[in-house]
Amino acid sequence: MHVKSDQRTRVIFTLNGRERSGHAEPRMQLSDFLRHEMGATGTHIGCEHGVCGACTVLVDGRASRACLMLAVQVHGRRLETVESLAEDGGLNDLQQAFHNHHALQCGFCTAGILMSCSEFLARVPAPTETQVRDMLSGHLCRCTGYTGIVNAVLEVAATRRQFQEGDTEQENNNV
The missing domain is CATH 3.10.20.30 (Beta-grasp domain)
Known part of the structure; x- marks a missing residue:
């Protein structure tokens, strides 16, 4: 109301x-x-x-x-x-991967891309490069050429999967 x-x-x-x-x-x-x-x-x-x-x-x-x-x-x-992405005043894993892969230059488009990537990774935990590029097709970036962004997203997806598999393995060992 x-x-x-x-x-x-x-x-x-x-x-x-x-x-x-x-x-x-x-x-x-x-x-x-x-x-x-x-x-x-x-x-x-x-x-x-x-x-x-x-x-x-x-x-x-x-x-x-x-x-x-x-x-x-x-x-x-x-x-x-x-x-909302910052963790304890620092970068979250996606932001850090963008930094590591030089996935931003002027930074104007970066906030929107990060938000789309966050939602995408929550829905698609094991994306292919084609899926990442398709998701990014709704964003215009004149600086990066997208390669660094794609690499950053793929790295975060792989790292998160490894972390989750480690958690699952640990839970199985505790049973």
């Missing part, structure tokens, strides 16, 4: 694990709301037409273009932005 306050609508939602609220004009894009009202400036605004992918965030766990959603559409929903 939206509570009206003059022309602005109160929006209550979960942002990066914390319940938040703010007020948005009825036609305010989610990308503008996140940056200007919530201070989540990691979400970049590129084309504003859903083509470049720079504004990708997770809405209820699914990669979504923040420039194609209105802020009022996230009322009662769960959002994650690139700020």
